[in-house]
Amino acid sequence: MTTEAEQTANGSRNHAASHRVADYLRAAILSGEIGPGERIRQEDVAERFGASRLPVREALRILEAEGLTEHEPHKGARVPSLSMRDLSVIYQIRERLEPLALTESIPNLSENDLRELDRLQQRIEADTGIDEFLALDREFHLMTYTGCRVDQLSMMVVRLWNSTQHYRRAFMKVSGSGRRWVINAEHRLLLDAMERRDSVDAERHLAGHIRRTRTELSRHPEVFGGPTP
Amino acid sequence: MTTEAEQTANGSRNHAASHRVADYLRAAILSGEIGPGERIRQEDVAERFGASRLPVREALRILEAEGLTEHEPHKGARVPSLSMRDLSVIYQIRERLEPLALTESIPNLSENDLRELDRLQQRIEADTGIDEFLALDREFHLMTYTGCRVDQLSMMVVRLWNSTQHYRRAFMKVSGSGRRWVINAEHRLLLDAMERRDSVDAERHLAGHIRRTRTELSRHPEVFGGPTP
DNA sequence: CTATGCTAATTTGGATCCAATGTTCCCTCG
DNA sequence: CGAGGGAACATTGGATCCAAATTAGCATAG
Structure with missing residues (x-):
């Protein structure tokens, strides 16, 4: 992919x-x-x-x-503007859909894919700018779904990412870089579960990762004021 | 709607x-x-x-x-043909998404909406032909999501229904009408929970309804052989 | 008799032209 | 001086025309 x-x-x-x-x-x-x-x-x-x-x-x-x-x-x-409620529900959708995509994907991932994911995570941990971080984070998550062979599901996931991309950028800009530390830890736990091919554990970590991001996001309503004057 | x-x-x-x-x-x-x-x-x-x-x-x-x-x-x-695996995953998606849509919807449903749902269910219980049953069943379920004010979510749900419509018809034709009895019971349990505005219970009944349909569906692989020569 | 290659017909893809609608700006009238 | 109306402009929507690609059919050679 x-x-x-x-x-x-x-x-x-x-x-x-x-x-x-x-x-x-x-x-x-x-x-x-x-x-x-x-x-x-x-x-x-x-x-x-x-x-x-x-x-x-x-x-x-x-x-x-x-x-x-x-x-x-x-x-x-x-381009439509999203409300806080829209965004919050989209994250709830992700919280339910992406774990399913992950479970569908894990059995089909090669050892090589996993190594590539590890390399990606290392690049994410390097101290990059916001735009590079966003791109890498997106690439990381979507890559974990590479093995999902059901077009409709992968498509839905990508579209959810697409429709929130702008707000994710705005969020990163205001939330400071303290979150990056948390994100990296969560990615590591996810990767570990994936390497053990433990779908249940991987699903749990992923759902938590998304849920915590949503919670954090809901504390920053200013994300919606800025770019739509 | x-x-x-x-x-x-x-x-x-x-x-x-x-x-x-x-x-x-x-x-x-x-x-x-x-x-x-x-x-x-x-x-x-x-x-x-x-x-x-x-x-x-x-x-x-x-x-x-x-x-x-x-x-x-x-x-x-x-028009694309779906495989058994595609269809099964779509039902798994529905099993996770539709309960969310229901929870978003329930607080916004009026008493009138609920009465309308009840009337619909009565019509479903009447002994109609397959095509009429399919249309009513679709209308019933989609109506339960009427209160969901998040466009992206309602859109996703409708599209999942759309892409499986043909196979649902084929399934009803081969599975006999024994299932209708089960479906009606499940609808009644769902309606009851909704009338009590009990989202948790409603989610549980709905997820079970979809899961059981998927299980039943997976026992009828002939659904894929017929209409695509 | 079958297989292969060429040609013709069908079908989709793209560009330009014309029509309908919406918007903006200015002029006039109160 | 402000509000309302109208005309000119800008932008989108639809139809027709032409080009490109694929498919089907036929003829010919092995």
Whole structure:
């Protein structure tokens, strides 16, 4: 599962233009280049992408179905803003879904995958900037689900990550780096359980990891004030 | 939550043509008119719908993102076939997600909603044909989630129902009507817990209901052989 | 008689053009 | 001076046209 493939939120290597545009826009939204509430004009995208508006329109329909954009007839597309309640429920969904994905994945992970996860965690523990941390953390978690062979489940998980990416960044910026220490410990416990192929234990650690993040997040309502003026 | 609105899998009353076509195709797939493995030709749909191919193309992108169709460049769209494992995992997802949606929903349900649910259950208990039963059962369950105000969660639930609709029909046809008795009892227990606003109990009954259906389903592998020759 | 390769027809993908709707800005009237 | 209306502009939605790719059918050679 390459980073590129993850972004597409589906395993198919469908490289029609609509999908390339969708990937481009998805990346722009995930990177924060396009923030919540911001509008997306079809012609701008078409021009920047060097194509006509048609593939852009199809791409916007895809993103709409993924929940990454909202549409109003004759008004266009914008990135939706989430409320604290929305975000909290999304974390509750993750808390129930991702352990399942993990259990589905663990039997299919190779020893090599596990070594790669270990290397990733070492890079996470190095003192990097926030953006690099976010990217690595995302890569780490999604990689633990690499072995999950059920497309619909992996897709759902990736989409949950996608729709919260912006708020995760805002959260990291205000919550300080004290949490990184906790996160690393939790990752280590998770990795240990995975190396023992102990699904039950791994599920428990993962659910706790997500639940604690949600709790911490709920203490920072200022995350919602900043980027949507 | 009207039946029509449910089908769209999102609360927005976005009645652009692409969405009307998407609704039309979705209904055709759910009703079994278009079965797994079957191909969808753009021009056919456009003609039958009295529009050009463009809205159809956008609609197909939407359905693709919803997992209701697969696409290959220059080959077109088809309804994907699910394996027994896929279906089983989808039921495991439902077993974890729907109880959450129920808990989110229960506090927001009016007394009137509950009475309506009761009437629905009475209609389910009447001895109807399979297709009517499937429609009513779907309406019943989705109605229990009416109070869930988190779009992403309701959307996920509806899509899980959508992607399994065809196999649920096939299952009912082979499993005989003995199960209906069990289903009715489980629905009654669920309704009772909901009327007491006991989320914990309701979650337990719902999870059990879904789990037992999955178990029963796994005893009927012939469901996958029939409709996809 | 079968297999392979070429050609023609079908179907999807993309671009441009036109129509419908929404928005903005300015002018006029109270 | 402010509010309301209208016209010009900007943006999205839909239809038709053309190009690219795949598939199917046929002919020919082994």
